[in-house]
Amino acid sequence: MTARSDGLQRFMLGLVGIGLFLGMWQVIGVYRLAGLTWPPLTDVLAFITDPSKQTLFGRAITASFSAVITGYGLGVVAGIALAMLGRVVAVLKPGLDRLIAVIHAIPLVALAPLFMVAANRDATPPSIAALGVFYMIYVATTSGLNAASATHRDVFTALGASPVTRFMRLELPAALPAIVSGMKLAIPVAFIGAIVGEWFGASRGLGLLMVSAMQNFQIPLLWSAVLIVTASSLALFGLMSLVERLTYGRYQ
Amino acid sequence: MSGVIKGLGTFLSNYWGVIAILVLWEAWVNISGLNAIVLPSPVSVFLDLASAPGLYATNAAQTFIVALLGLILGLAGGILLALVAWASRLLNGLLTPLGLIFSCVPVVALIPIIARLLGYDMRTEIAIVAIAAFFPTFVFVGAGLRALPPGSDDLFKVFGASRIQRFLRLVLPAAVPNLMIALRLTAPEAILAAILAELLMGTSGLGFMFREASGRFAMERAFGTSIIATITAVICFGLVMAAERRVAARWQ
Numbered sequence: 001m002t003a004r005s006d007g008l009q010r011f012m013l014g015l016v017g018i019g020l021f022l023g024m025w026q027v028i029g030v031y032r033l034a035g036l037t038w039p040p041l042t043d044v045l046a047f048i049t050d051p052s053k054q055t056l057f058g059r060a061i062t063a064s065f066s067a068v069i070t071g072y073g074l075g076v077v078a079g080i081a082l083a084m085l086g087r088v089v090a091v092l093k094p095g096l097d098r099l100i101a102v103i104h105a106i107p108l109v110a111l112a113p114l115f116m117v118a119a120n121r122d123a124t125p126p127s128i129a130a131l132g133v134f135y136m137i138y139v140a141t142t143s144g145l146n147a148a149s150a151t152h153r154d155v156f157t158a159l160g161a162s163p164v165t166r167f168m169r170l171e172l173p174a175a176l177p178a179i180v181s182g183m184k185l186a187i188p189v190a191f192i193g194a195i196v197g198e199w200f201g202a203s204r205g206l207g208l209l210m211v212s213a214m215q216n217f218q219i220p221l222l223w224s225a226v227l228i229v230t231a232s233s234l235a236l237f238g239l240m241s242l243v244e245r246l247t248y249g250r251y252q
Numbered sequence: 253m254s255g256v257i258k259g260l261g262t263f264l265s266n267y268w269g270v271i272a273i274l275v276l277w278e279a280w281v282n283i284s285g286l287n288a289i290v291l292p293s294p295v296s297v298f299l300d301l302a303s304a305p306g307l308y309a310t311n312a313a314q315t316f317i318v319a320l321l322g323l324i325l326g327l328a329g330g331i332l333l334a335l336v337a338w339a340s341r342l343l344n345g346l347l348t349p350l351g352l353i354f355s356c357v358p359v360v361a362l363i364p365i366i367a368r369l370l371g372y373d374m375r376t377e378i379a380i381v382a383i384a385a386f387f388p389t390f391v392f393v394g395a396g397l398r399a400l401p402p403g404s405d406d407l408f409k410v411f412g413a414s415r416i417q418r419f420l421r422l423v424l425p426a427a428v429p430n431l432m433i434a435l436r437l438t439a440p441e442a443i444l445a446a447i448l449a450e451l452l453m454g455t456s457g458l459g460f461m462f463r464e465a466s467g468r469f470a471m472e473r474a475f476g477t478s479i480i481a482t483i484t485a486v487i488c489f490g491l492v493m494a495a496e497r498r499v500a501a502r503w504q
C-alpha cells in the first residue's frame with residue numbers, strides 16, 4: 001500500500017515537473033525573457049495547427065517520416081540479420097564485429113560526402129538513419145543471443161534438439177528483450193540520422209525546414225519544426241518502452 | 253612458418269569485413285567509371301591532407317576544444333543537478349522525469365534553436381555540446397547516487413558516520429562508475445554535436461571546413477575532413493575508454 005502511494009506521489013510530482021517546464025516555456029516567451037527568438041508555447045502550437053500551414057508541414061513531415069521509417073526498417077532488419085549470421089557462421093563473427101566497430105567510429109557527419117557521391121541527395125537521410133539504427137540493433141542482438149544460459153542450451157542438446165530448433169526455440173526468444181531494448185534506443189538515432197541527412201542538402205523535409213527557418217529568422221516555423229521532430233521521437237520512444245515492458249514480462 | 257600462417261589467419265578473421273568494403277569500393281569506382289571530381293581517389297585525398305596540414309590541424313584542434321569544454325561543462329552541470337536532486341526529495345520528484353524525457357530527445361535537432369537563441373558563436377557550439385552531455389549525466393549520476401551497495405548504508409550508520417561523511421565516503425564514490433558510463437555515452441555525441449553545430453553555423457572548425465569544401469565541390473578536401481573528423485572522434489573515444497579503465501581499476 002505504501003509502495004503504491006509512493007509511486008503515485010512520484011508520478012504526480014513528475015507531472016507537476018513537466019507542467020512547470022511547459023509553464024516556464026510559456027512565461028519566458030510571453031515576457032520575452034530570452035529575447036525575440038523564444039516564442040511562447042501557445043504561439044508555436046497555434047502555428048503548427050494553423051490550417052494555412054498544413055501543406056507546408058504535411059509535405060515536410062511526409063518526407064522526413066518516410067526517411068525515418070525506411071532507415072529504421074532497413075537498419076533493424078540488417079542489424080538482426082547480420083548478428084544472426086555472425087551467430088550461425090562463427091568464423092565470420094570477429095571480422096563482422098571489427099567492421100561494425102570501424103564503421104561506428106566514423107562520425108555520421110564524416111560519412112556524408114560518401115553518401116552524397118554514392119546515393120542521390122534524397123537517399124542520404126534514410127541511409128544515415130539506417131546506419132545508426134543498424135549499429136544499435138547489431139550490438140543489442142549480439143548481446144541478446146548470448147542471454148540463454150549454458151544450462152538451458154545443454155538441456156536442449158541433451159534432449160536431441162537440432163541446432164536450428166535450439167536457435168528458434170531457445171536463443172531467439174531469449175534474445176528478444178535485448179532486441180526490443182535496442183529497437184527502443186534506436187528510435188532517437190533514426191530521427192537524428194534523417195534530420196542530419198537532410199542538412200546535407202535534401203530537397204525537402206523537417207530538417208531542411210529547420211535550417212531555412214533558422215537562417216531566415218522564421219522563429220515560429222523553426223520552433224514548430226523542432227517540436228514536431230522531438231515530440232514524435234519521444235512519442236515513439238514511449239510506445240517502444242511499453243512494448244519493451246510487455247516483452248520483458250513475457251520472455252523473462 | 254606456421255606462426256606466420258596462423259597470424260595471417262587471425263588477421264583475416266578479424267579484418268575480412270574491412271578489407272571486403274575497401275575492395276568493393278575500389279571495384280565500384282572502376283566499374284562505374286566515376287570521374288575524379290565526383291569521387292576522389294585515396295591518393296588525391298592524402299595529397300590534399302599533406303598540402304595543408306596546418307589548416308586541418310587548427311580546425312581539428314578547434315573542434316576538439318569545443319567538444320572538450322562542452323563535455324566538461326555538461327558533466328559538471330549534470331553532476332551538480334543530480335546532487336541537488338539527491339539532497340531534496342521534492343526536487344528529485346520534479347526533475348527526474350523531466351531529465352529522463354530530455355535525455356531521450358534527439359538533442360542534435362535542437363541545434364538550430366540554440367543557435368538562434370545564443371547567436372552564431374563559438375560559445376554557442378560549446379553550449380550545444382554541454383546540453384547534449386548534461387541530461388544523460390544527470391540521469392546516470394542520479395541513479396548512481398541512489399544505487400548504494402546493499403547494506404553499506406546501514407554499516408555507515410551503525411558506525412556512527414555523520415551525514416557529511418556518509419555522503420563523501422559512500423554516496424559520492426558509488427556514483428563514479430555511472431558517471432563513467434555517462435561519459436562513454438556522451439563523448440562520441442559531443443564530437444558529432446560540435447561538428448554539426450559548426451556545419452550549420454559556419455563559424456569555424458571541421459564542420460565549417462566540410463561545408464565550405466562540399467559547397468565548392470572540392471571533394472578531396474571534403475573526404476580529407478572526414479578522415480580528420482574520424483581520427484578526432486577516435487582519439488576522443490580512446491581517451492574516454494582509458495579514463496574508464498583507470499576508474500574501473502581503482503573502484504572495483
